[in-house]
Amino acid sequence: MIKKIAPLLSALLVLLSSVTAIAQKSDSAIYTDAGTLMLIGKPKITDSIYQRIDSVETRNMPDAVRRLAQRSAGIAVLFETNSSFIRAKWKLSNEVYLSNMTPIGHSGLDLYCLKNGKWQYVSVGKPDKGIMQDGTLIQNMDTTMKQFMLYLPLYNGLSDLQLGVAQDAVLKKPVQRGINIAKRVVVYGSSIVQGASASRAGMAYPAILQRRTGYDVINLGFSGSAKMEIELAEYLSTVPADCYVLDCIPNPSPEQIRDRSYNFIKLLRSRQPDVPIILVETVFRENGNFDTRIGKNVRSQNEEIRKTYERLRKEGIKNFYYIESARLTGNDHDATVDGVHLTDLGFMRIADAIQPVLEKAIDKYYQSEKILGAAGSPLQK
Amino acid sequence: MIKKIAPLLSALLVLLSSVTAIAQKSDSAIYTDAGTLMLIGKPKITDSIYQRIDSVETRNMPDAVRRLAQRSAGIAVLFETNSSFIRAKWKLSNEVYLSNMTPIGHSGLDLYCLKNGKWQYVSVGKPDKGIMQDGTLIQNMDTTMKQFMLYLPLYNGLSDLQLGVAQDAVLKKPVQRGINIAKRVVVYGSSIVQGASASRAGMAYPAILQRRTGYDVINLGFSGSAKMEIELAEYLSTVPADCYVLDCIPNPSPEQIRDRSYNFIKLLRSRQPDVPIILVETVFRENGNFDTRIGKNVRSQNEEIRKTYERLRKEGIKNFYYIESARLTGNDHDATVDGVHLTDLGFMRIADAIQPVLEKAIDKYYQSEKILGAAGSPLQK
Numbered sequence: 001m002i003k004k005i006a007p008l009l010s011a012l013l014v015l016l017s018s019v020t021a022i023a024q025k026s027d028s029a030i031y032t033d034a035g036t037l038m039l040i041g042k043p044k045i046t047d048s049i050y051q052r053i054d055s056v057e058t059r060n061m062p063d064a065v066r067r068l069a070q071r072s073a074g075i076a077v078l079f080e081t082n083s084s085f086i087r088a089k090w091k092l093s094n095e096v097y098l099s100n101m102t103p104i105g106h107s108g109l110d111l112y113c114l115k116n117g118k119w120q121y122v123s124v125g126k127p128d129k130g131i132m133q134d135g136t137l138i139q140n141m142d143t144t145m146k147q148f149m150l151y152l153p154l155y156n157g158l159s160d161l162q163l164g165v166a167q168d169a170v171l172k173k174p175v176q177r178g179i180n181i182a183k184r185v186v187v188y189g190s191s192i193v194q195g196a197s198a199s200r201a202g203m204a205y206p207a208i209l210q211r212r213t214g215y216d217v218i219n220l221g222f223s224g225s226a227k228m229e230i231e232l233a234e235y236l237s238t239v240p241a242d243c244y245v246l247d248c249i250p251n252p253s254p255e256q257i258r259d260r261s262y263n264f265i266k267l268l269r270s271r272q273p274d275v276p277i278i279l280v281e282t283v284f285r286e287n288g289n290f291d292t293r294i295g296k297n298v299r300s301q302n303e304e305i306r307k308t309y310e311r312l313r314k315e316g317i318k319n320f321y322y323i324e325s326a327r328l329t330g331n332d333h334d335a336t337v338d339g340v341h342l343t344d345l346g347f348m349r350i351a352d353a354i355q356p357v358l359e360k361a362i363d364k365y366y367q368s369e370k371i372l373g374a375a376g377s378p379l380q381k
Numbered sequence: 382m383i384k385k386i387a388p389l390l391s392a393l394l395v396l397l398s399s400v401t402a403i404a405q406k407s408d409s410a411i412y413t414d415a416g417t418l419m420l421i422g423k424p425k426i427t428d429s430i431y432q433r434i435d436s437v438e439t440r441n442m443p444d445a446v447r448r449l450a451q452r453s454a455g456i457a458v459l460f461e462t463n464s465s466f467i468r469a470k471w472k473l474s475n476e477v478y479l480s481n482m483t484p485i486g487h488s489g490l491d492l493y494c495l496k497n498g499k500w501q502y503v504s505v506g507k508p509d510k511g512i513m514q515d516g517t518l519i520q521n522m523d524t525t526m527k528q529f530m531l532y533l534p535l536y537n538g539l540s541d542l543q544l545g546v547a548q549d550a551v552l553k554k555p556v557q558r559g560i561n562i563a564k565r566v567v568v569y570g571s572s573i574v575q576g577a578s579a580s581r582a583g584m585a586y587p588a589i590l591q592r593r594t595g596y597d598v599i600n601l602g603f604s605g606s607a608k609m610e611i612e613l614a615e616y617l618s619t620v621p622a623d624c625y626v627l628d629c630i631p632n633p634s635p636e637q638i639r640d641r642s643y644n645f646i647k648l649l650r651s652r653q654p655d656v657p658i659i660l661v662e663t664v665f666r667e668n669g670n671f672d673t674r675i676g677k678n679v680r681s682q683n684e685e686i687r688k689t690y691e692r693l694r695k696e697g698i699k700n701f702y703y704i705e706s707a708r709l710t711g712n713d714h715d716a717t718v719d720g721v722h723l724t725d726l727g728f729m730r731i732a733d734a735i736q737p738v739l740e741k742a743i744d745k746y747y748q749s750e751k752i753l754g755a756a757g758s759p760l761q762k
Contacts, residue, residue: 099484099507102578104718108480113671121714123668126480140674197483199578199718203726287504290494293521333502334725337485337580344715345584345725 029087029164030171034150037163037173038078041210043186043218043239050075050158052220057235064225065232072152073194074206074219080147080174083165085139086111088125088150091132093157100197100337103127106155110200111137112211114147119211122148124200147174151201154194155223183362185209186218186239188232189247192283192350193221197341205342208351213359215242227252228260230267237271243361244268244275245354249282250340254300261308265317274319274368276361279309280354281325283346287339321361327353410468410545411552415531418544418554419459422591424567424599424620431456431539433601438616445606446613453533454575455587455600461528461555464546466520467492469506469531472513474538481578481719484508487536491581492518493592495528500592503529505581528555532582535575536604564743566590567599567620569613570628573664573731574602578722586723589732594740596623608633609641611648618652624742625649625656626735630663631721635681642689646698655700655749657742660690661735662706664727668720702742708734 035049046054053069061069070093088109096106104110109125123138137150152158165171187193187206195204202211210217218239226232226248236244246265249257268277281302288295302325309322328350329335335346342350416430427435434450442450451474469490477487485491490506504519518531533539546552568574568587576585583592591598599620607613607629617625633641649658662683669676683706690703709731710716716727723731 097484097510099489099509100580102483102718103478103480120670121667121717121720122671124719126719128480129478138668138671140672142673197580199481199580199724203715203724286502287519289501290503290519291521292523334584334729336502337483337725338505338507339502343580343584343725344718344727345729348715348726 028167029085030167030169031087031089031162031164032171034077034079034161034163038177039075040078040149040177040216041074041076041218043220050152050161053235060231061235062225062227062229065222065229068194068222068225070157071155071194072158073154073201073204073221074217075152076207077150077152077161077163078147078174078177079150079163079171080145081165081169081171082143082145083169083171084141084143085164085166086137086148087135087164088137089132089134089160089162089164090125090158091160092127092153093131093159095130096156098155098196100341101155102199104200105195105198105203107133107153108200109137109153110151110202112149112151112202114149119149121202143169145170147177151207154198154201154204155196183215183242183366184218184240185213185215185243185245185358185362186220186236186241187245187247188220188226188236189245189280190221190226190250191223191340192250192342193219193226193247194223195219195221196223197337197343198347199344203344203347205347205351205354208347209355209358212351212355215358215362224251226250227256228264230260230263233264233267237268241272241275242365243278243358244272245278245280245358247280249280249301249305252301254297254304257301257304257308261305262311265308265312269317274365276319276321276365278321278323278354278357278361279305280323280328281305283328283342283350284325285340286333286336289333319361319365321357323353323357329353409548410466411548411550412468412470412543412545413552415458415460415542415544419558420456421459421530421558421597422455422457422599424601431533431542434616441612442616443606443608443610446603446610449575449603449606451538452536452575453539454535454582454585454602455598456533457588458531458533458542458544459528459555459558460531460544460552461526462546462550462552463524463526464550464552465522465524466545466547467518467529468516468545469518470513470515470541470543470545471506471539472541473508473534474512474540476511477537479536479577481722482536483580485581486576486579486584488514488534489581490518490534491532491583493530493532493583495530500530502583524550526551528558532588535579535582535585536577564596564623564747565599565621566594566596566624566626566739566743567601567617567622568626568628569601569607569617570626570661571602571607571631572604572721573631573723574600574607574628575604576600576602577604578718578724579728580725584725584728586728586732586735589728590736590739593732593736596739596743605632607631608637609645611641611644614645614648618649622653622656623746624659624739625653626659626661626739628661630661630682630686633682635678635685638682638685638689642686643692646689646693650698655746657700657702657746659702659704659735659738659742660686661704661709662686664709664723664731665706666721667714667717670714700742700746702738704734704738710734
């Protein structure tokens with residue numbers, strides 16, 4: 001009996017597997033190169049679209065900065081779709097291991113949707129080990145047209161990003177951004193600015209400020225390498241901005257701060273005479289509460305930048321703001337993953353501290369008569 | 382000339398390297414097996430000291446729970462030392478990769494120190510890839526005697542842990558704990574209880590509650606596998622406790638909650654007639670705001686557990702508390718890494734929500750006449 005039904009069973013299996021194949025096909029996605037959509041969070045247009053600064057512009061910068069400028073921190077893709085699902089294939093530059101970051105944070109994608117006039121978290125693209133990544137970001141959505149924002153990896157580079165939607169769905173560049181981003185903020189700083197150790201790209205504090213304020217916030221965080229070389233001041237001064245945030249005190253030594261910070265700020269001010277500058281002390285390193293050498297070094301860093309601040313104030317520098325360390329990350333000592341790098345908890349707190357100063361600085365700048373020379377509408381691809 | 386001085390140079394190099402060797406030796410640490418110190422956060426004494434439940438007790442539990450019971454989540458080592466530095470060598474059970482956790486969180490160590498009557502973060506042990514780990518946790522400390530607490534990995538097991546201090550320093554088991562931990566809380570739950578996705582072990586919410594309240598908080602989080610099987614209720618009822626927190630709604634299906642939750646709680650209540658029980662709804666899954674299937678499932682989970690809660694209330698169950706989902710993680714939708722698992726930001730919020738209910742439940746329990754039968758002083762190695 002078994003023998004007799006065996007051919008029938010085989011035929012049935014073939015039939016079943018072709019049904020499955022059809023189901024998979026009807027469920028398959030149409031992929032679009034994200035480079036054809038809208039990119040925000042970039043200092044300027046670049047040839048390699050997912051890197052922050054073109055190599056031609058980093059020629060005179062330190063090697064570490066050159067390398068880090070290729071990371072996609074702070075860049076996001078804006079698009080609209082009515083697909084019930086969104087998939088992504090992305091190719092990373094490197095296989096990264098960082099003990100203090102999640103793979104989602106250093107190499108993953110972070111998706112938000114504009115809902116009732118606010119950006120709301122949707123889901124993430126989870127990277128596996130390796131370079132080639134492929135995953136469903138979200139599915140089972142209603143099929144109304146929505147605007148999405150996809151943040152790119154914080155501590156990796158991207159050489160390709162493809163977004164997949166349903167075959168009968170629309171995926172397009174937004175005609176206009178759901179939230180007006182007419183003002184630009186450029187943040188220059190250390191690993192903390194770059195986003196270590198946000199759990200996902202949208203929780204780095206420049207991204208939190210971007211969603212809260214609607215400004216286009218440019219992430220120029222260079223992990224361990226924001227040392228105020230004059231070449232960086234030269235470059236910053238060429239990046240259109242309505243405010244510069246200098247959160248670069250964690251990396252240089254106290255001596256480097258003494259030697260470089262005054263000239264750095266003076267050069268930026270001379271090239272951009274009216275654009276507000278917010279200078280931020282380094283967060284206190286929590287392990288510096290026990291490691292006396294680290295504690296002493298952090299205090300010296302802040303003493304040196306405070307001297308520069310006071311010198312510039314005495315000289316009558318305008319549109320210049322200063323945020324003290326004590327206001328940045330709370331007082332429970334639990335805002336970091338490793339004593340240095342902020343978690344999402346720390347990033348929420350530092351965003352709370354910087355946001356009112358930033359909004360005040362930009363409001364005052366726009367109320368002045370000088371705004372005609374301001375950055376105005378942002379550059380983008 | 383070169384030829385003539387070459388032998389001298391060689392001799393000098395030998396001399397220099399032996400000087401270096403001596404310097405390293407004088408700086409070298411004396412290592413102590415952490416198992417000889419004080420362990421807290423364990424449900425009961427176990428043969429394998431860094432696992433939560435002995436295999437003899439997990440015989441009737443699901444395979445996943447048996448495996449997860451070997452993870453060291455929630456366990457901490459208490460010790461005192463006057464060394465200027467603390468080093469650690471630790472051997473992990475597995476090489477773990479989790480896209481939604483930092484290696485420090487899943488496989489690292491997290492050090493706190495008792496300072497002015499409060500536990501304060503000191504530093505972490507950062508794991509590299511691989512099994513054998515070795516690192517300096519902190520150095521350059523003053524050499525007063527201090528009490529430390531070292532949290533063990535959340536999503537890995539430990540087969541060995543050695544703590545290194547200066548040769549002339551004392552390292553010892555505390556005569557008494559710096560903070561009195563006379564009351565015990567047992568938390569049974571999912572990956573969120575186990576600590577996904579705390580940045581480091583001390584930021585899982587049971588650990589936050591432990592530091593804030595001074596209670597010994599036992600982490601019985603079983604990632605993806607807290608499904609209210611009756612065997613787990615049997616086991617829980619044998620773990621001495623002054624309060625049980627049941628945060629196990631994220632894992633079972635709505636049908637499983639309907640079929641199991643009433644009997645689960647009834648069994649625990651019958652075996653422990655007076656010990657307070659706090660029942661926690663599942664956190665809403667943030668991706669469920671867009672994925673309609675996930676959203677529906679989460680709402681159904683909470684509807685089912687709410688029915689069980691109301692049934693038990695009608696029956697007149699005593700010392701029974703209920704925390705609704707809406708109170709747990711804020712309303713900005715940014716408390717998770719991946720839509721499901723809480724970051725340090727989410728863990729702070731859920732600790733804020735549970736802490737007052739927990740303190741009220743235990744205070745009321747101790748004010749009653751029933752306390753003579755309570756857990757009293759904690760079990761420990």
